[in-house]
Amino acid sequence: MQFKSRNFDASPVALTAENLTVTLPDTAGQPQVLNNIDITIRQGETVCLVGESGSGKSVTSLAIMGLLPEALQVTQGRINLEGRDLLPLTQVQMRELRAARVAMIFQEPMTALNPVLRVGDQIMEVMELHTELSAAERRARAIAIMEQVHLPDVPRIFRSYPHQLSGGQRQRIMIAMALVLEPVLLIADEPTTALDVTTQKQILSLIAELQRVHGTAVLFITHDMGVVAEIADTVYVMRRGEIAEHGPVEQLLRQPRAEYTRELLTAVPSLSPRAPRPAGDEAVLQVTDLNKIYGGGGLLRKLPETHAAKDVNFTLHRSRTLGIVGESGSGKSTVARCIMRLIDPSSGQILLDGKDIASLGRNALKPHRKKLQVVFQDPMRSLNPRWKVADSLIEGPLNYGTSRREALAEAGRMLEFVGLPEGSLRRYPHQFSGGQRQRIAIARAVMMRPDVLVADEAVSALDVSVQAQVLSLLDQLQQELGIAIVFITHDLRVAAQICDDVIVMQQGVVVEQGSAAEVLVHPRHDYTRTLIEAAPGRKWDFQNFREMTEVNHADPA
Missing domain, CATH: 3.40.50.300 (P-loop containing nucleotide triphosphate hydrolases)
Known part of the structure; x- marks a missing residue:
C-alpha cells in the first residue's frame, strides 16, 4: 500500500x-x-x-x-x-x-444537529454568531460550502430538516458547518x-x-x-x-x-475469508420470495411504493453463519426484522424448523419466539437501564415457564460462558464497558437456547480488539451449541471473519450470493466489487502483518 x-x-x-x-x-x-x-x-x-x-x-x-x-x-x-x-x-x-x-465533527450528527431547525439555517447560524456578514452573504456562503461537500440538490437540502436526510448527508452538513469559517x-x-x-x-x-x-x-x-x-x-x-x-x-x-x-x-479483521464450516443436514431457516413494501397508501394522494426487500431467497443450516451485507438502505436490516417478525413481511415464506411463521398472529407466534433471538448494535438501548443484569437475563426463561431459581442458576453459567464473573448479575448495564454490555446481550439471547441468532450490526460500534473478542465468542457459541447465525453488517472485513455464506443486497434486491470465499474473493457483481474497493485500509495487508507477528513471537524452540 x-x-x-x-x-x-x-x-x-x-x-x-x-x-x-x-x-x-x-x-x-x-x-x-x-x-x-x-x-x-x-x-x-x-x-x-x-x-x-x-x-x-x-x-x-x-x-x-x-x-x-x-x-x-x-x-x-x-x-x-x-x-x-x-x-x-x-x-x-x-x-x-x-x-x-477550531471546529469539531461528532460521531452521530442526528444528536449534534437541531431537529427543529432547517439545516441551511443551522449553517447560517454559525456565521451569524461569528461574523458580521449580512443575511444574503451568509446564505450565499452556506450554499457554497454545501456545494463544496458535494451535497445533491442543494436548494432542497438547504430547506430540509435533519430527519429528512440520510446519515451520510447529515454528516456532510456537519462538515459544512465545521468548515464554513475555515478554522485552523x-x-x-x-x-x-x-x-x-x-x-x-x-x-x-x-x-x-x-x-x-x-x-x-x-x-x-x-x-x-x-x-x-x-x-x-x-x-x-x-x-x-x-x-x-x-x-x-x-x-x-x-x-x-x-x-x-x-x-x-493483529485484531483488525482481514478481508480473507475464514475456512467454511461443514453444512449440517438440517435447514433451520428457509426464506422464500420474501417481500417488504412500504407506502402506496395516503389520505389525500397515493404515495409511491418502496420495495425495501424484493424476492429474497436463502436457506440457513444449523451451525452455519449467513452474512447479509450492503449499504444503508440496501434492505439488510429489513430482512432481519422480517425474519424476527418485528415487522410483517408483505409476502413470502419464512420457514423456521419447517413451520411458516411469516403470517402467524401474535399468540400463534409466541411458541416460536424462543427459537429466534436477536442481538442489536447498541446493547445500552436494548438492555433495561433500571434492571440488574440478572433480571434482564432471566426475563425470557421466566416467560416460558422456567422457575426463577433455575433461571438464575443458568444466568450465572451463561455469564461465565461469555467471560464475565457471576457477580455481574447484581450490577446495572451502565456499570459495564460497551464490549461487556454486548456480551451480556449475547448471553441474554443464548439463554433461550435459540435455533437461530440474528446479529444486527452487533460489533460495528466496538473497538477492534473488543470486536475480535465478540466475534470469537459468537464462533465459540456456534461450535458448542450448534446455533445458526444471520449476521447483518456493512463491514466486509467482519463478514469475512465470521460468515460461511454471504448475501449482497442493493436497494432491496439480492445482487449476489454464495460462499464467503466466492463472493469476497471472486465477486461477480459490480456492486460487490464497489463495496470491497471501499473497505478502508483494504490495500494494507493486516492478515500478512498478523502472520508475520505470529512468526516473530513464536517460541524459538
Whole structure:
C-alpha cells in the first residue's frame, strides 16, 4: 500500500498539547484520565488518535475544545492553538474561538444537529454568531460550502430538516458547518463509525479534499486501523490515558514498537475469508420470495411504493453463519426484522424448523419466539437501564415457564460462558464497558437456547480488539451449541471473519450470493466489487502483518 508520505516539518504548527493532564475527583478511584499527553499537529497535516474505548481519545478532544464536563479538570499542561494557550481562556473567549478557529465533527450528527431547525439555517447560524456578514452573504456562503461537500440538490437540502436526510448527508452538513469559517484545526471524533463502507469512503475523501483546499489541520479520532492506514500522516496510539507510541503512519504500521500497537493491528479483521464450516443436514431457516413494501397508501394522494426487500431467497443450516451485507438502505436490516417478525413481511415464506411463521398472529407466534433471538448494535438501548443484569437475563426463561431459581442458576453459567464473573448479575448495564454490555446481550439471547441468532450490526460500534473478542465468542457459541447465525453488517472485513455464506443486497434486491470465499474473493457483481474497493485500509495487508507477528513471537524452540 502507498502511504501518505508528506513532510510537515517546515509547516507552521497549528496546535500543541504539552504535558496535558486531566483528573477526576480523588474519590473516583482512578483520578487521572489523561497523563502528560504531548501532541503536535501542523498545518495541512492529518493526525490520527487511536485506541480502545476509555483510552482518553475523546477526553483529549474535549479538552482542546474547552468542553470537558465539570467533573474533569485540567490540572497540568498547556494547549496552544496558533501559539495561544487555550486553558486560561474564559468560556466566552472559547465560544468565540469555536467554529472560527477550531471546529469539531461528532460521531452521530442526528444528536449534534437541531431537529427543529432547517439545516441551511443551522449553517447560517454559525456565521451569524461569528461574523458580521449580512443575511444574503451568509446564505450565499452556506450554499457554497454545501456545494463544496458535494451535497445533491442543494436548494432542497438547504430547506430540509435533519430527519429528512440520510446519515451520510447529515454528516456532510456537519462538515459544512465545521468548515464554513475555515478554522485552523478540525477535530473529527469517530465521524464515520456508523456509516457503511461506501459512504465512509466518500466522507474520508471529502475531508481530505477540503483539507487540501483550506489547508486545515485535522485531528481524526478513530478505533479503526483501516481508516488510519487510509488517511493518516502521523499516528498517536493512546492507552489508559497515555501515549503508548507515535510516529509517521508507515513507520507505525510496518514497525510498531509498542506491544499494545501490535495487539491493535493483529485484531483488525482481514478481508480473507475464514475456512467454511461443514453444512449440517438440517435447514433451520428457509426464506422464500420474501417481500417488504412500504407506502402506496395516503389520505389525500397515493404515495409511491418502496420495495425495501424484493424476492429474497436463502436457506440457513444449523451451525452455519449467513452474512447479509450492503449499504444503508440496501434492505439488510429489513430482512432481519422480517425474519424476527418485528415487522410483517408483505409476502413470502419464512420457514423456521419447517413451520411458516411469516403470517402467524401474535399468540400463534409466541411458541416460536424462543427459537429466534436477536442481538442489536447498541446493547445500552436494548438492555433495561433500571434492571440488574440478572433480571434482564432471566426475563425470557421466566416467560416460558422456567422457575426463577433455575433461571438464575443458568444466568450465572451463561455469564461465565461469555467471560464475565457471576457477580455481574447484581450490577446495572451502565456499570459495564460497551464490549461487556454486548456480551451480556449475547448471553441474554443464548439463554433461550435459540435455533437461530440474528446479529444486527452487533460489533460495528466496538473497538477492534473488543470486536475480535465478540466475534470469537459468537464462533465459540456456534461450535458448542450448534446455533445458526444471520449476521447483518456493512463491514466486509467482519463478514469475512465470521460468515460461511454471504448475501449482497442493493436497494432491496439480492445482487449476489454464495460462499464467503466466492463472493469476497471472486465477486461477480459490480456492486460487490464497489463495496470491497471501499473497505478502508483494504490495500494494507493486516492478515500478512498478523502472520508475520505470529512468526516473530513464536517460541524459538
